Amino acid sequence: MANAETFSQARDMFEIYLEQNGHRKTPERFAILQEIYDYSGHFDVDQLYSQMKEGEFRVSKATLYNTLELLLDCNLVRKHQFDNKNAQYEKSFRVAQHDHVIIADTGEVLEFCDPRIQQIKATLEELFDIEVLHHSLNIYAKKRTK
Amino acid sequence: MANAETFSQARDMFEIYLEQNGHRKTPERFAILQEIYDYSGHFDVDQLYSQMKEGEFRVSKATLYNTLELLLDCNLVRKHQFDNKNAQYEKSFRVAQHDHVIIADTGEVLEFCDPRIQQIKATLEELFDIEVLHHSLNIYAKKRTK
DNA sequence: CTTAGTGCAAAACATTTGCATCGGT
DNA sequence: ACCGATGCAAATGTTTTGCACTAAG
Numbered sequence: 001m002a003n004a005e006t007f008s009q010a011r012d013m014f015e016i017y018l019e020q021n022g023h024r025k026t027p028e029r030f031a032i033l034q035e036i037y038d039y040s041g042h043f044d045v046d047q048l049y050s051q052m053k054e055g056e057f058r059v060s061k062a063t064l065y066n067t068l069e070l071l072l073d074c075n076l077v078r079k080h081q082f083d084n085k086n087a088q089y090e091k092s093f094r095v096a097q098h099d100h101v102i103i104a105d106t107g108e109v110l111e112f113c114d115p116r117i118q119q120i121k122a123t124l125e126e127l128f129d130i131e132v133l134h135h136s137l138n139i140y141a142k143k144r145t146k
Numbered sequence: 147m148a149n150a151e152t153f154s155q156a157r158d159m160f161e162i163y164l165e166q167n168g169h170r171k172t173p174e175r176f177a178i179l180q181e182i183y184d185y186s187g188h189f190d191v192d193q194l195y196s197q198m199k200e201g202e203f204r205v206s207k208a209t210l211y212n213t214l215e216l217l218l219d220c221n222l223v224r225k226h227q228f229d230n231k232n233a234q235y236e237k238s239f240r241v242a243q244h245d246h247v248i249i250a251d252t253g254e255v256l257e258f259c260d261p262r263i264q265q266i267k268a269t270l271e272e273l274f275d276i277e278v279l280h281h282s283l284n285i286y287a288k289k290r291t292k
Numbered sequence: 293c294t295t296a297g298t299g300c301a302a303a304a305c306a307t308t309t310g311c312a313t314c315g316g317t
Numbered sequence: 318a319c320c321g322a323t324g325c326a327a328a329t330g331t332t333t334t335g336c337a338c339t340a341a342g
Contacts, residue, residue, distance in 0.1 A: 081229065085306085128258075141276040143277075294341100296340095299337100311326095316321080
């Protein structure tokens with residue numbers, strides 16, 4: 001199973017990250033990682049919380065926020081801030097870097113990948129003498145009525 | 147004065163917008179528009195509120211939020227959601243469309259404009275059969291240590 | 293044993309809403 | 318006069334924080 005293997009590798013990376021940064025390897029942290037890697041697509045903290053409440057491993061929201069912070073830090077999760085208030089997250093290991101098209105009416109989110117973004121980043125690095133860490137590109141659009 | 151003239155034109159546009167949409171032309175609305183057009187750069191609601199409290203025209207935050215909504219709707223103001231919680235705004239009339247580089251350590255915001263964004267948007271319109279309304283591109287970077 | 297991590301509830305925060313009043317039209 | 322807009326304060330909803338308790342190392 002590709003999913004299970006991806007999770008297994010992500011868990012290894014998380015473990016190494018926790019060790020190297022002097023964080024404890026609590027069962028909550030791995031349960032959260034697993035929940036995230038079992039899921040495909042975007043989710044917010046509330047969804048994740050509800051989902052885990054149903055399941056066998058119950059964690060508090062405080063722990064979710066805490067753990068997501070760690071997962072962001074070691075790049076196993078990405079965080080998105082679309083127009084609405086609450087942040088969206090998604091797993092990022094073995095998932096191609098991509099950007100988002102948000103359909104205005106429905107809130108539907110499409111993904112795309114365009115190499116020109118990389119070119120823009122390279123140009124900016126030279127222009128401003130900076131090192132790009134990451135970026136966020138959201139295109140807001142509506143479906144075309146034929 | 148270029149600034150005064152820009153404001154004057156923006157005010158005309160706002161007035162027309164208000165008329166055409168059956169909104170009242172209250173002094174608060176024009177005072178807010180003026181405050182925004184007198185200022186250069188990004189601001190959040192709190193800054194705008196404090197600034198106007200000092201000045202001669204005091205308005206409530208409810209009115210600020212309400213009016214910003216109208217100004218967004220008629221494209222006299224743009225709204226940005228950077229990584230932090232509170233939204234940032236800036237005037238948009240007679241200001242070239244641009245994107246942002248956020249310097250991680252300092253929070254400093256640089257502006258840039260790259261034509262490849264337009265190309266990407268055109269590609270997406272064709273690819274997904276959509277009509278792009280607007281976009282948001284934020285590059286997060288750190289200064290290069292020479 | 294030590295102390296970071298947890299759960300819970302309270303706090304903090306930006307934004308929204310309800311309602312009485314004010315003032316454009 | 319009518320009813321949309323305002324100011325204020327209370328409500329909302331997400332994220333953060335404080336604290337006593339638990340458990341990883």
